[in-house]
Amino acid sequence: MTRAGSCQCGHVRYEVSGPDIGLVLCYCTECQRLSTGIGTYSMVFPRGAFRLISGSLKSHERAGHAGTRNVGHFCPKCGVRIYHEDPHQDYVRLKAGTLNHASELEPDAHIWTQSAPAWVRLPDGCLSYETQAEPAEMIAAVQARRAARADQM
Numbered sequence: 001m002t003r004a005g006s007c008q009c010g011h012v013r014y015e016v017s018g019p020d021i022g023l024v025l026c027y028c029t030e031c032q033r034l035s036t037g038i039g040t041y042s043m044v045f046p047r048g049a050f051r052l053i054s055g056s057l058k059s060h061e062r063a064g065h066a067g068t069r070n071v072g073h074f075c076p077k078c079g080v081r082i083y084h085e086d087p088h089q090d091y092v093r094l095k096a097g098t099l100n101h102a103s104e105l106e107p108d109a110h111i112w113t114q115s116a117p118a119w120v121r122l123p124d125g126c127l128s129y130e131t132q133a134e135p136a137e138m139i140a141a142v143q144a145r146r147a148a149r150a151d152q153m
């Protein structure tokens with residue numbers, strides 16, 4: 001499966017190939033500032049699934065949670081974030097709102113729910129974490145839920 005997306009001005013166009021590892025909605029205060037909204041949507045892919053089709057990216061780095069690095073890559077013309085990564089990890093976190101047809105997506109997990117606006121209602125039985133989820137543990141939980149759902153169909 002190949003998905004395509006772009007920034008707001010169209011300078012950056014990209015494709016991501018293969019199945020994603022999980023779609024995570026994060027309500028942390030950093031993501032609220034970054035999105036100028038209530039959080040960000042990150043679709044996790046193995047490093048190498050992302051391919052820049054046109055344009056170029058600039059990057060901004062900040063210290064992540066618990067000693068991790070958090071490097072954000074964005075369009076130098078319109079400023080839209082395209083993906084984030086920790087250079088020491090083997091996956092990237094695509095900002096899923098930049099995908100074409102982003103409204104068709106449904107999150108696998110909700111994190112940092114303690115800083116979500118009080119009016120947000122999480123779906124019944126969803127996978128959620130009050131603060132940061134440990135990545136390997138969350139990915140395992142997402143994969144288990146996807147497998148269970150596939151069995152029901």
Ligand SMILES: [Zn+2]
Pocket residue numbers: 007008009010011012075076077078079080
């Ligand atoms: Zn742009």
Ligand SMILES: [Zn+2]
Pocket residue numbers: 026027028029030031032040112
């Ligand atoms: Zn966040």
